[in-house]
Amino acid sequence: MEGFEVAYADRDGSEFRLPLANAWAVRFEDVAPVRAFQSYQGQRHLPGLWWSATVGGHIGYESWLERDHVMLLDFDPSVVGISSQPFWLFWRSDAGKGVSHAPDYFARREDGTAVVVDCRPADRRKPRDMAKFEATQTACAQVGWEFSLVGAPDAIVVRNVRWLAGYRHPRHRLESVASELLVAFAEPRPLMSGAASVGDEIAVLPVLFHLLWTHELAVDVSVPLHTEAAVSVGVAGGC
Known part of the structure; x- marks a missing residue:
C-alpha cells in the first residue's frame, strides 16, 4: 500500500483531493458526506438521519448498526464533533491496483484527537473488506488518528x-x-x-x-x- 490520498467535500459543495499527509489538519468533523444515503425498495439496510445533540443537526446512517454507533458517539461526553461518510480514501494495493474506501464516521474529541469508525458485523467481514479496513487503519496511524472497527454494541x-x-x-x-x-x-x-x-x-x-x-x-x-x-x-x- 502506498500513496494514500483523501477526497472530501465541504458544506458548500466544494470538492478537494490531496495527499493524506496534507490533510491531517482538515476539520473532517465539519465536512459533507461524500456519498448519498439512498433509500430504495427491497434494500437490506435501513438508512436514515440521526439528530445529534453534539452537532445540533442531522447525521446520516446507512443501517441500524450505524445508527446505534452514531448514537453512542453522540452520547460520548468526550466527542465534540461527528460527520458521516467523511472522505474517500484512495491507495494502491501491493499488486498496484487502485483501491478506495469511505469510512462510516469521523469523530473529534474534546482534546483534539480523532477517531475514524467503520461499522460491520463480525460475521459479515469478508477478506476483501478486511483488507480495506486494515489499509484504513494504516492510513489513520500515519496522521495520528485512531481507527475503530466496530460490530454489534452491547x-x-x-x-x-x-x-x-x-x-x-x-x-x-x-x-x-x-x-x-x-x-x-x-x-x-x-x-x-x-x-x-x-x-x-x-x-x-x-x-x-x-x-x-x-x-x-x-x-x-x-x-x-x-x-x-x-x-x-x-x-x-x-x-
Missing part, C-alpha cells in the same frame, strides 16, 4: 442509551428543575426517589433523563435502567 447499553436519547434535545432542560436535581443527587441515591424529592415525577423525569444524557448526572448504563438504579452527579455536573 444490547443493554444500546437499550439504555436509546431511552436516554429520547430526551437529548435541549427542550427537555428546565433550569429550575435541573438545579434541584443536581442537589438531590449530590450523594448517590435511587433514581425514582431522587426524582420524587424534587416534584411530580411526570414533570421531573424528562429533565432527569436529559441530565443523564448530558452526563451532568450519571448512571451505570451497562445494566438495565430501573427505578432503583443509583444516580449521582456526573462528569459534567461536577464541573
